[in-house]
Amino acid sequence: MQSLFIYNTLTRKKEEFKAINPPFAGLYVCGPTVYSDVHLGNCRTFISFDLIYRYLLHLGYKVRYVRNITDAGHLEGDRDEGDDKFAKKAKLEQLEPMEIVQKYTVGFRDIMREFNTLPPSIEPTATGHICEQIEMVKEIIKNGLAYEINGNVYFDVEKYSKGFNYGQLTNRKLEELLEGTRELGGQDEKRGRLDFALWIKAKSETIMRWPSPWGWGFPGWHIECSAMSRKYLGDTFDIHGGGMDLQATHHTNEIAQSQACYHKTPVNYWMHTNMLTVNGVRMSKSAGNGFLPGELFTGNHPLLEKGYAPMAVRFFMLQTHYRSTLDFSNEALQASEKGFERLMEAYKTLQSLKASANSSENIAAIQSKCYEAMNDDFNTSILIAHLFDAVRIINSANDGKLNLTQADIDLLKILYNDFVFDVLGLKAESGNERLDTALQKVMDLMLEIRSKAKTGKDFKLSDEIRDKLIAAGIQIKDTKEGTTWKV
RNA sequence: GGUCCUGUGGCCGAGUGGCUAGGCUCAGCUCUGCAAAAGCUGCUACAGCGGUUCGAAUCCGCUCGGGACCUCCA
Numbered sequence A: 001m002q003s004l005f006i007y008n009t010l011t012r013k014k015e016e017f018k019a020i021n022p023p024f025a026g027l028y029v030c031g032p033t034v035y036s037d038v039h040l041g042n043c044r045t046f047i048s049f050d051l052i053y054r055y056l057l058h059l060g061y062k063v064r065y066v067r068n069i070t071d072a073g074h075l076e077g078d079r080d081e082g083d084d085k086f087a088k089k090a091k092l093e094q095l096e097p098m099e100i101v102q103k104y105t106v107g108f109r110d111i112m113r114e115f116n117t118l119p120p121s122i123e124p125t126a127t128g129h130i131c132e133q134i135e136m137v138k139e140i141i142k143n144g145l146a147y148e149i150n151g152n153v154y155f156d157v158e159k160y161s162k163g164f165n166y167g168q169l170t171n172r173k174l175e176e177l178l179e180g181t182r183e184l185g186g187q188d189e190k191r192g193r194l195d196f197a198l199w200i201k202a203k204s205e206t207i208m209r210w211p212s213p214w215g216w217g218f219p220g221w222h223i224e225c226s227a228m229s230r231k232y233l234g235d236t237f238d239i240h241g242g243g244m245d246l247q248a249t250h251h252t253n254e255i256a257q258s259q260a261c262y263h264k265t266p267v268n269y270w271m272h273t274n275m276l277t278v279n280g281v282r283m284s285k286s287a288g289n290g291f292l293p294g295e296l297f298t299g300n301h302p303l304l305e306k307g308y309a310p311m312a313v314r315f316f317m318l319q320t321h322y323r324s325t326l327d328f329s330n331e332a333l334q335a336s337e338k339g340f341e342r343l344m345e346a347y348k349t350l351q352s353l354k355a356s357a358n359s360s361e362n363i364a365a366i367q368s369k370c371y372e373a374m375n376d377d378f379n380t381s382i383l384i385a386h387l388f389d390a391v392r393i394i395n396s397a398n399d400g401k402l403n404l405t406q407a408d409i410d411l412l413k414i415l416y417n418d419f420v421f422d423v424l425g426l427k428a429e430s431g432n433e434r435l436d437t438a439l440q441k442v443m444d445l446m447l448e449i450r451s452k453a454k455t456g457k458d459f460k461l462s463d464e465i466r467d468k469l470i471a472a473g474i475q476i477k478d479t480k481e482g483t484t485w486k487v
Numbered sequence B: 001g002g003u004c005c006u007g008u009g010g011c012c013g014a015g016u017g018g019c020u021a022g023g024c025u026c027a028g029c030u031c032u033g034c035a036a037a038a039g040c041u042g043c044u045a046c047a048g049c050g051g052u053u054c055g056a057a058u059c060c061g062c063u064c065g066g067g068a069c070c071u072c073c074a
Helices: A040-058 A085-093 A097-114 A127-142 A157-163 A174-179 A221-233 A244-262 A293-298 A310-318 A330-351 A363-375 A380-398 A406-423 A433-455 A459-471
Strands: A005-008 A013-016 A024-029 A062-067 A146-149 A152-155 A196-201 A217-219 A237-243 A267-273 A276-278 A326-328 A475-479 A482-486
Touching: A005 A267, A024 A040, A024 A221, A040 A062, A040 A097, A040 A237, A040 A267, A040 A276, A040 A293, A040 A310, A040 A406, A062 A221, A085 A097, A097 A293, A127 A146, A127 A152, A127 A196, A127 A217, A127 A221, A127 A244, A152 A244, A157 A174, A157 A244, A196 A221, A196 A244, A217 A221, A221 A237, A221 A244, A237 A244, A244 A267, A293 A310, A310 A330, A326 A330, A330 A380, A330 A406, A363 A380, A363 A406, A380 A406, A433 A459, A433 A482, A459 A475
Parallel strands: A024 A062, A024 A237, A237 A267, A276 A326
Antiparallel strands: A005 A013, A146 A152, A152 A196, A196 A217, A475 A482
């Protein structure tokens, strides 16, 4: 197996990936909170981890990829007060909380399918794992690192810090963290400023509630991931991922919960993907600058000049390394769309390439460079640069400007299958098959008419056909072998 | 306020102490009835000021700008 290097947030270094129990690998990614539509920023994270999942699979790992659905436990507003997000949304839309969950879970999966992400091995829900969460909370209390007050259970961060490094994931000391925290409110019942809720007491109007040793209530946000990752991947597993915004709070607390519960570090490699920005500012629900994937596909948004196909958007995202911020703009999308089309056109060209007896190119070198790029912390920017080398070679060979043997052509096909389709997860946009066939026949007819016009030097007619086809979104090109077209 | 990240050509984006990705755009050329496509060529950049070095966009310091986290967020 190739040696793969992964940037580990825990150590702030690239480290060689050593699976605990190869060829198996465990991957846990914090999934969406399904109380509203996922925006494009959310999608970026899941596309990034889809790439990581795909590459691990490609390298031969048997990956168990767990991505949770948060369908309870998230609180609206500040601190551990306020309504459950689902309950609030449910009131707003006059639906049951579980209707909200269903609606946005289905929407999320649809979008993920559009982006051609592979479904995770397991998609556990928070509400489906209340027992496991309660058990963990009980254990943490037993170990003296959590306490109950009035039906709420809190994690005792300062006490935990005596034995463990609470801020290790963000490289921060407890004192620094305490300084950055707000003053405790007068009514706050927590002992320490940094303490966070493991279990929250239900109010009289709370709909989503479960019985617990501390009375009716619901779990805190962080405990679900600890409980579910442990259940499906074990006490310590290989990779845990999520957006960078989860690093300081959510993931920091996950480590603390696991350590406090069973005294093991839960994760060997922490991976964090960077944010999608709009005009340099992070896209987020609260900032109101979110794009919905649907708006992007249709172009129905004030900042967009046109719609973009899901695969063009996926390609756009993969052109940037996952740990860099990616700025969203019309121009950048258009550039990516064209690049993506060129990449896919070359694949079509490749299918009809004629082999020469000798070769002037070293395709194997490109292939090994592709692996090098991916093995260096999933560097898709560089991978794509190498793939465009292949594109240039394919097009030049098609122009007869250089020679490829059949072995070269076969290797190029492998390169496309491995990296463009399997690893990057790109695919040609395919429409309705019956329509495609019908369109093909119509186009054959049109081009025949135009060809006759050209033979008869009736360029006025031939140009008129071409211009009107372009207006209809169909581009044609005349070559020595005949005329081809594409939508 | 604290902690941290970042500033690359017209745009988007990689990057290693020396060999200066890639995509898009623009201009020219080849091909072509004209286009389109493709190929080739050109536009050759690293915020500013100092320092280390034979040599720095890459290391160090300062200045300026942008951002993230510290509060729900992928």
